Amino acid sequence: MGIIGSTIKPFSATAFQAGQDFFQVTDEDVKGKWAIFFFYPADFTFVCPTELEDLGEHYDQLQKLGVEVYGVSTDTHFSHKAWHDTSERIGKLKFPFLGDQLHTLSKNFDVLREEMGLADRATFVIDPDGVIQIVEQTCEGVGRNANELVRKIRAAQYVRENPGQVCPAAWEEGSETLAPSLDLVGKI
Amino acid sequence: MGIIGSTIKPFSATAFQAGQDFFQVTDEDVKGKWAIFFFYPADFTFVCPTELEDLGEHYDQLQKLGVEVYGVSTDTHFSHKAWHDTSERIGKLKFPFLGDQLHTLSKNFDVLREEMGLADRATFVIDPDGVIQIVEQTCEGVGRNANELVRKIRAAQYVRENPGQVCPAAWEEGSETLAPSLDLVGKI
Amino acid sequence: MGIIGSTIKPFSATAFQAGQDFFQVTDEDVKGKWAIFFFYPADFTFVCPTELEDLGEHYDQLQKLGVEVYGVSTDTHFSHKAWHDTSERIGKLKFPFLGDQLHTLSKNFDVLREEMGLADRATFVIDPDGVIQIVEQTCEGVGRNANELVRKIRAAQYVRENPGQVCPAAWEEGSETLAPSLDLVGKI
Amino acid sequence: MGIIGSTIKPFSATAFQAGQDFFQVTDEDVKGKWAIFFFYPADFTFVCPTELEDLGEHYDQLQKLGVEVYGVSTDTHFSHKAWHDTSERIGKLKFPFLGDQLHTLSKNFDVLREEMGLADRATFVIDPDGVIQIVEQTCEGVGRNANELVRKIRAAQYVRENPGQVCPAAWEEGSETLAPSLDLVGKI
Amino acid sequence: MGIIGSTIKPFSATAFQAGQDFFQVTDEDVKGKWAIFFFYPADFTFVCPTELEDLGEHYDQLQKLGVEVYGVSTDTHFSHKAWHDTSERIGKLKFPFLGDQLHTLSKNFDVLREEMGLADRATFVIDPDGVIQIVEQTCEGVGRNANELVRKIRAAQYVRENPGQVCPAAWEEGSETLAPSLDLVGKI
Amino acid sequence: MGIIGSTIKPFSATAFQAGQDFFQVTDEDVKGKWAIFFFYPADFTFVCPTELEDLGEHYDQLQKLGVEVYGVSTDTHFSHKAWHDTSERIGKLKFPFLGDQLHTLSKNFDVLREEMGLADRATFVIDPDGVIQIVEQTCEGVGRNANELVRKIRAAQYVRENPGQVCPAAWEEGSETLAPSLDLVGKI
Amino acid sequence: MGIIGSTIKPFSATAFQAGQDFFQVTDEDVKGKWAIFFFYPADFTFVCPTELEDLGEHYDQLQKLGVEVYGVSTDTHFSHKAWHDTSERIGKLKFPFLGDQLHTLSKNFDVLREEMGLADRATFVIDPDGVIQIVEQTCEGVGRNANELVRKIRAAQYVRENPGQVCPAAWEEGSETLAPSLDLVGKI
Amino acid sequence: MGIIGSTIKPFSATAFQAGQDFFQVTDEDVKGKWAIFFFYPADFTFVCPTELEDLGEHYDQLQKLGVEVYGVSTDTHFSHKAWHDTSERIGKLKFPFLGDQLHTLSKNFDVLREEMGLADRATFVIDPDGVIQIVEQTCEGVGRNANELVRKIRAAQYVRENPGQVCPAAWEEGSETLAPSLDLVGKI
Amino acid sequence: MGIIGSTIKPFSATAFQAGQDFFQVTDEDVKGKWAIFFFYPADFTFVCPTELEDLGEHYDQLQKLGVEVYGVSTDTHFSHKAWHDTSERIGKLKFPFLGDQLHTLSKNFDVLREEMGLADRATFVIDPDGVIQIVEQTCEGVGRNANELVRKIRAAQYVRENPGQVCPAAWEEGSETLAPSLDLVGKI
Amino acid sequence: MGIIGSTIKPFSATAFQAGQDFFQVTDEDVKGKWAIFFFYPADFTFVCPTELEDLGEHYDQLQKLGVEVYGVSTDTHFSHKAWHDTSERIGKLKFPFLGDQLHTLSKNFDVLREEMGLADRATFVIDPDGVIQIVEQTCEGVGRNANELVRKIRAAQYVRENPGQVCPAAWEEGSETLAPSLDLVGKI
Structure with a gap:
């Protein structure tokens, strides 16, 4: 079956969000409002910060539309915090980041580059029932577009x-x- | 493995293109230039024509970029021709349509709604090596955007x-x- | 076991019938009266309309005998309606057509040409208990005979x-x- | 796959034909000209003789069209000869009868009523390449029509x-x- | 285990007996008295009538001993009746014949020549408990001896x-x- | 397949024959002339000697017809010799006895009473090609008849x-x- | 697991003992007192009688110790009786002999020479719980020693x-x- | 198959023998002369030393008969040496001891008490072809007898x-x- | 999963401890206090005594910390006692030794050198819940350090x-x- | 088999080392000199820096002994570099760190906490043949000791x-x- 119309699979991940202690996020927490899962390959790398910044600039608008945003890479929540502490661009971002060092989310959404242990550049929009409604994926080196x-x-x-x-x-x-x-x- | 970076699988389909006799298209024919596979649920339905028309208006520009476009649904090439003959919007389109009544392409790209026998609304961009570089999928009822x-x-x-x-x-x-x-x- | 004497298998298909909204037909709906399943390869093609027209001319007589008629191909109900709207011969037909883009019926009656995704030219007569009593099949290019x-x-x-x-x-x-x-x- | 378009399977049967000694017929013997396999339930029964007589009256015409006819039931060639010797209607028939007491032909053509050991009332037309082109099957009690x-x-x-x-x-x-x-x- | 001492297996066959309508015989019907199952290859053939006649001449004596006799071949009950109607020797026989066109009895007693669909020349004596007590089998061409x-x-x-x-x-x-x-x- | 018409299976057994040292007999030794395998339950028992004596009285006649006779039980060749040495009736017999304490022959001919380790009372006639042509088996307590x-x-x-x-x-x-x-x- | 300390397996055998009618012995009958199972290859042979005689001379002593003795070979109880009747040495023995023509005991104690159908020369001492406590086995040709x-x-x-x-x-x-x-x- | 007549299985063990450095012994080393494998439960225990001493007193005689003796337990060669160094009775023994802490020999000869990791009290005599000719096994607590x-x-x-x-x-x-x-x- | 954090597996072993009779130790006995499992290759060997002595010198201190110590090798408890009786260094040790001739513990902790039947030089610290918290393993020839x-x-x-x-x-x-x-x- | 004495398994990882571009390290690169694999749970966390600093202070001494040191966690090489750039303690370390986001090394050495995607605190010393000679593992919260x-x-x-x-x-x-x-x- 195509991924459009399928329900997100179970997961549990530790999240980092500016100004809060680490906390757990599960598939059940996601349901009840709209959500974006925004996968990128790795903390501290190149395209990712411009895409994350672009998305960050739309975060207030998305919040008004009732949409939560989750940044996801195979780094740990410790690494997410360290990146936030040391990068100006990332330090501005207010949405949570999930530590996927277990690869659960990357496998659930079928975006793990298995020979590298890193996720593809991929966006999934989930409706309040936990159903995937929109998918965008681009190759390494091509940034996404938050407006679209x-x-x-x-x-x-x-x-x-x-x-x-x-x-x-x-x-x-x-x-x-x-x-x-x-x-x-x-x-x- | 994620779909980004994977190579298209073998297929053979009969194509309709305005002004030509029916002809076969295979995965080998696709390679050597860029290509768009543009899946939609069914001939003669609702959102599809506006999306196809939107894409048709960018066809000259895409041709200049060296990109071929293939419309794909689970209808036959006979049906594609009949739609072209009887719909003003579709009648203007110059790119080929593939008959996927065998469901081979819809399964290859994992977009078959198996309980309906229809494809999802999904776009795949293939590079000249036959490798998938860009994916877009949207739920029923949401039109795509050719500009993006x-x-x-x-x-x-x-x-x-x-x-x-x-x-x-x-x-x-x-x-x-x-x-x-x-x-x-x-x-x- | 031979097909004669066997009971029809479960199915559910969307039907188009002139003057009505689309509706579902299942194996349970078929039982209780006599029925003809009239398979043909594809909408908009060649022999099929003459055979369908020949059968249409006997439809009143068959209705009097308590027999319902179902045209079946692997096209969608959208395509059946479009054909009805655009072909004079098909436009006259009053019996329902079933969309078998899922191939369920073609496989149930063992008439799918698997390498093409199209049905054979085949007729099955079902009694009110859902049991197959008469079978006729002919090769591509040979029309059937409604009188017989x-x-x-x-x-x-x-x-x-x-x-x-x-x-x-x-x-x-x-x-x-x-x-x-x-x-x-x-x-x- | 549907039976139309399939090739007949291997068999070997002993035939009785009026005026000749018993002889063997195999699938290879059938190829090279058109052939009718005319299955019926049993020697010495009821509808069968009228159907066989009807077919016998068209035998000269079929021979002129280059078509051989084979009557087939699960009786032995001894029984076929005895029926020919003792029934006026059957005694007139000039085409060969195959003894299918092994059930090979009845299974090859999928017409064996397994709980009875008898064949259905079924007709198969084979082209000179051994490919099945026409099928007719009717329930017990309904005679066929040689004209059609x-x-x-x-x-x-x-x-x-x-x-x-x-x-x-x-x-x-x-x-x-x-x-x-x-x-x-x-x-x- | 050897066949001597084994119990007959389940079967159901249609019987012809002079002067009666066709009737069913099962393994349960056989039990309660002594019985002979007298297998022969085919109706209308050569040694069989002499053996059946020889057995027929002892039928009254066997009846007095409380023994029923069943003639069995892979022919139908229709064929058994036709043979009885047309052969003087067979016409005299008063014991029932079982139609084994399903091959159930021939397989139960392990006497089916599988490459021919005919039974061996074999005699089995069954006691009132359904247990086999005596077996005789001879090759094609050697008649049995009812006296012994x-x-x-x-x-x-x-x-x-x-x-x-x-x-x-x-x-x-x-x-x-x-x-x-x-x-x-x-x-x- | 029935046993009539089947070829004897491989075996090797030690034989006792009056006036000779023990010797081996195999299936290959049996071929080339006619042979009787005469199975009986056990040395030193009751019906067996009368049957063996009856057969022994026909041994000269059988030798003239080119037929060898083998007595077979699941006793050893030592036991066969001891019986011959101590029983007047058995002592007269001139044909060889096979020791089947391995149960090979009793299983090859399907006459082993598995719960007892003894053979049934059974006779098999083998032609010079090693093919079984005649079978006789009787229950315990019923003697055979060498004349027949x-x-x-x-x-x-x-x-x-x-x-x-x-x-x-x-x-x-x-x-x-x-x-x-x-x-x-x-x-x- | 080693055989020492294991419990004897189920069996049922017919016994011959001088001065009695044949009777059955099972594993349950053995329990409750000490027992010797004394296996030897075959009745009527060479070393066996000397070993059996040697054992017989200790039988009274063993009886006083509460030990029963069972001679066992793959011969029948009929053969055991015949040997007793015809051999002076064996005729003196007062302990029972078991007929193991079924090979159950020889397999239970793992002493069957499978290619010959005869038992090894082996002694097993069983305690009143049915547990094996002593084992002696010797090659063909070497007699045992009852004293030890x-x-x-x-x-x-x-x-x-x-x-x-x-x-x-x-x-x-x-x-x-x-x-x-x-x-x-x-x-x- | 019984153990008598079977060939010893492959093994390799480290041996201790008084007056020598540790050395390896394999199944190949054993062949070519007669050998005794003398299993006992454990070094430093009770019955074992009396049995080993009894055997040791016959060692010269056995050597003259061309027979090597191997003591075997699941202890290591280190333990065997330590026992020899510290026990007067064991210290006198001149034959080699094999360390079977791997359990290979105990399993090869089927004498391992699996729930304890110790061998049974068992003796095996091997001929120069590596074939087992004599077996003796006794329960815990019963010493063997080297004379016998x-x-x-x-x-x-x-x-x-x-x-x-x-x-x-x-x-x-x-x-x-x-x-x-x-x-x-x-x-x- | 790594061994750290895993729970010890079930076992039962016979222990020797100076001044006591042999006793059983199981995984359940170990729980409730801290424990050290101290594996070494074999009794009577070289590095082992220095390591055991080093550990023995810390035993009082460990006892005060609530830690029990178990020496473990694949020798029997008889061998452990004999070593204790004959070696001055080992004779001083007050902690218990487990006999692992069954290899259960060596396999449970994955330290069996399978080709030798001896354990590695390995230490495991278990907390009162039976969970492994510390592991140390060194190659043959390198002694451990009780201080660390x-x-x-x-x-x-x-x-x-x-x-x-x-x-x-x-x-x-x-x-x-x-x-x-x-x-x-x-x-x- | 125990881990001591086993050879390291194949791997390929990207390394970060101060003052160099990223480079690949494989199992083949490791062989030829002594090596330490020093696993720790995650960059940017608590005990790890003190252990890494302790090890770093012995790095010159280890280099003189011909020993290379590899820090390993399931973080990426990007994260390792970022930690080095932003932590004073880590910034001083001169040995390479391997990115094990693929979990290959953590699984090879059996130290992956599978429910967390992080490695245990574990040290492995490898000799120049790639064979593991020393292992140390401690629970979360207990630092190691570079001196020992x-x-x-x-x-x-x-x-x-x-x-x-x-x-x-x-x-x-x-x-x-x-x-x-x-x-x-x-x-x-």
Whole structure:
């Protein structure tokens, strides 16, 4: 089965978040609101900070949309804290980071590069039922785009809240939507 | 292993393309240039035509970038032709459509909704070696965005052509890139 | 065991029928009256419309005999509707079509050409107990004959309603039948 | 895979034919010309003789079309001869009967009623390559129709001899045929 | 284990007996009296009628001894009746014939020539408990001898009715028997 | 497969024969002439000596017909010799006895009463090719009949030497035989 | 596990003992008193009678010690009786002989020469709990020694009756024994 | 198969022998002369020293007969040496002791008490071909007898050197032996 | 999983301790106080006594710390006693020795040199819950150091008794310890 | 088999060492000189820096003894560098650190706490043949002692260089050693 429409698998990870003591996060904690799992290869590396910064700049907006954000790499929570303490860009980020040194999350979402022990550059949007609704993955060296991610989350939230409506290509909030019906079959 | 970095699996499908007789396309035909596999659930339905039209409007630009586009659903090539003949929006599209009534492609890319016999809404960008470099998947009812797709293909092509360079988040053509090195570790 | 005398296997398919919204049909819905499953390779192709038209011309007669008719191919119900909307011959047909893009029915009746994902040209007559009583299959390119099909259904109904009677070769309604007995053994 | 298009499986059976000594028939002997395998439940019973007589009346015509006919039941060749010697209707038949007391043919064609040791009422038309092109099966008590069988054999022979042509529904020799092409897709 | 002393296995067969309608015979029906299962290769053949006639001439005597006789071949009950109707010798026989076209009895008694689908020439005597007491088998072409069979049945009945007595070689009714005892060990 | 027509299985046994030292007999030694394997339960018991004596009285006649005789029980060759030395009846016998304390022969011919370690009372006639042609088995307490055994051996030898001839029931040397042919089918 | 200390396995055998009718002996009958199982290859052979005679001369003494003796070979009880009747030495023996033509005992005690169907020359002493306490085995051609056997049985009985005492090498009744204790460790 | 007549299995053990450095002994070293494997439970215990002393007193005699002696327990060669150094009785022994702390020998000869890790009290005599000819085993607490062991070895050597002769029960060197022959069967 | 943190596996062994009778020790007896399992290759050898003596000199101190000591080799408890009786150094030792001739403990702690049947030179410290907290292993020929062992046991006891405190490298009793906290991450 | 004496398993890891670019280290690179693998749970944590600092202070001495040191945790080489850059204590260390985010080394040496994805606190000394000679493991919270480690490495080197010598307990360089011999068995 495709990953779209599947439910997230069980996990338990230790999180670091600025201004708090370490805490555990499980699949059950994630459910009940929207969530982004934002995988990147490793702390202290190159593209990752620009992507994390780009995402950090949209965090307030995402929080207003009811969306939590989790940064995930195969580093420990100790390493996440150390990076936060020593990097200016990372130090600004307010969302939690999960330590995946066990590789559980990377395997659950099928993004572990097994010969390296590092995760791919991959984003998953989870709805409040724990179901995966949006996936983005890019090769090493290609940064993601938080703007486009927010656009798609808005569309997915619109569809969830308006049963019987769908959002056409490149839809932006406020644009027209479609209501599928028998009469429209073969007519669009 | 994650799908990013994996090579496409063998397939053979009958294609419909406007102005030509039906023809076969295999995994070997795909290699040697960049390619987009653009999966959608079914001919004659709702979101699909707006996404296909959006993609069609970028087809000339993609052709200039050396990228071929394949529309794919579990319908036959007969059905693809009939849709092209009877829908104004679809009738304008110049790229080929593959008949996947055998479900081979939908299973190869792991996007078959097995209880329905239809594909998810999913995009895969393949490099000239047949390796998957970019993945996008969205839930039913959320249209994709061809502009963002083109942005990411440009970045992937830049990285392939400029070894030792990486593109930061939301990079657009002409923007600055980064050259990773030991000195940068922990410094970005 | 031969297929004659076997009971139809479970299935669930979405049906298109002119003048109605899409609806589900299952093996349980089929039971309780006589039914014809009329398989053909694909919508929008060549022999199929002539055979479907021939069968359509006998539909009123079959309805009077208490027989429902189901057209079946591996196309979706969307495709069936589109064909109905755009083909004059198909547009006249009043019986339902089942979307078998899942291949369940084609496999249940053992008529899937596995290397193509299309069904054979095959007819199955089911009695009100869900038991297969008559089978006809022909190679690609040879059309079936609705007149002969009706003749055989009448004979099967006659036998079901008149236990102890059998219909000789090429029997037509009103002709003489036979009553098997020990005395007739070796005497016909 | 469906039975249409499959090749007959190996067998060896002893045949009785009027005016000859017993002889062996194998799958290799069948190939090279068209053939009908005409299964029936048992010698000395009821519907069978009327069907066999009906078929016998078309034997000269079938011979002219290059078609051999084989009657098959699970009786021995001794029993076939005894029936021929003692029944007026059967005594007139000129085509060979195969003794299938081993059940090989009944199993090869999947028509053995396993709980009875008798074959179903089933007809298979084989082309000169040993490939099954037409199948007819009816429940106990419903006789077949040799006229319709001849019509379908003529159509199958026409299609084999005229590549690129197909015979529409209820086609009779001399009627119009169709030549499938891309232009006809969705136009019939 | 040897066949002597084993109990007959379950079966159900349709029987023909002169002057009656067809009826079922099972292993349970056989028990309660003595029985002979008299296997022969096929109806309408050569040695069989002489053996069956020889046995038929002892049928009254066997009936008086409380022994039922069953003729068995892999022919159907229809064929048995037809043979009875058309052969003078067979027509005189008053005991039942079992149709073993399912090969159940031939396999139960291990007398099926598997490459031919016919039974060996074999006789089994069953006591009222369903236990096999006497076996005779001969190759094709060698007829059995009903006189000797009756002699052995009388001896077996004598032994059953006179516990502690045994019948020496070639014993005839009325001859002397032996009573085994410790004293006789090594003394005969 | 039935035992009639099967070839004897490999064995090696030590034999005792009056007037000779012990010697080995194998399946290969048996071939090339006719042979009787005459199984009995145990040395020094009751019915066995009368049967062995009856057979011994026909030994000269059997030798003239080219038939060797082997007495077989699960006793050792030492025991066979001791019985011969101490029993008047057994002491007269000139044919060899095989020691089957290994149970090889009793299992090869499927006559071992497994819960007792003794053989059944069973006779097998083997032709010069090592093929079993005649079988007789009787329950404990019923003696065999050497006269009838000789009758059947004569018939089996006649059939072997006269291909195309068969011996009817209760045939005695010099009586009429039958020549099977197509014309006789259903006529006897 | 070694055989010493193991319990005898289930068996049932028919026994011959002078002056009695045949009777059954099982593993349960053996328990409750001491027993010797005295295996030898075959009745009527060479070393065996001298060993059996030697043992027989100690039988009264063994009976007084509460020890039963069982002679065992793969011969039948009939053969044992015949040997007793015809051999002077064997005729004097008063202990029972078991017929092991089933090989159960020979396999239970692991003394069957499988390629010959005969037992090894082996002695087992069983205590009243059915536990094996003493084993002696010798190759073909070497006779055992009943005196030594009696010596060891006395020692085993002494040990059983005097917990805490052990018998040193070559101990004879009345000689000194040892009482093991911590103080004796390393001191003898 | 019984242990008598079987060949010793491969092993390698470190040996201690008075007046020598430690050395390895394997199954190959054992072959070529007669050998005794003398198992006992443990160094420093109770019965063992009396048995070992008894055997030691026959060592010169055994050496003259060409027989090597090996003491075996699951102790190490270090322990064997320590026992020899500290025990007067053991210190006198001149034959080698094998360290079986690996349990290989105890398992090869099937004398390991698995729940204790100690060997049973067991003696095996091996001929120059490595074949086991004599076995003696006694329960805990019962000492063996070296005199009787020597008697049996003499008999086994006599039989090996004089083919066709056997030694009767309780045979002592110089006594009469037997030559088995057909004439003696049943006569001793 | 690493051995640190695992619970000891079940065992039962016979112990020798100076001044006591032999007694059993099991895994359950070990729990409830601290324990050292001190493995060494063999009694009566070279490095072992110096290590055992070194440990013996710390035994009073260890007893005060609530720690029991078990010497373990694959020798028997008889051998342990004999060594104690005959070696001055070993004779002074007051702690118990376990006989592991069954190899259970050596396998449980994964220190058996399987090709030799001897244990490695290895020390395991067990806490009162039966959990392994400290491991030391050295190659043949390198003696351990009881001082360092005591240092580590003190540290482990300190940590157990002071949750939230850890002992830095080379910590000695009375030195400073550390209390880990979020603030210290990356700061030491 | 115990870990002592086993050869290190294959691995490949990326190393960070102050003043160098990242480089690969494999099991082959390790061989040819002595090596320490020094496992610790995680970068940026508590006990680890004191242990690493303690080891660092002995690094020059170890280098002189020809011993390389590898720090190992499940962190990446990026994290190792970042720790070095930001911690004063760690920044002083001159030996290489291996990134074991793949868990290969932690599993090879059996020290992975599987439920945490972190390594135990464990030290392994490898000789120039890649064979493990010394192991030390302590529970969480108990620091190791570099002095004692150096002592044991000296002893292991001494033993390797002086075959036939062993180092007694708590041996320090220059102290007396032992030369094992037969004479010393049981004498120390």
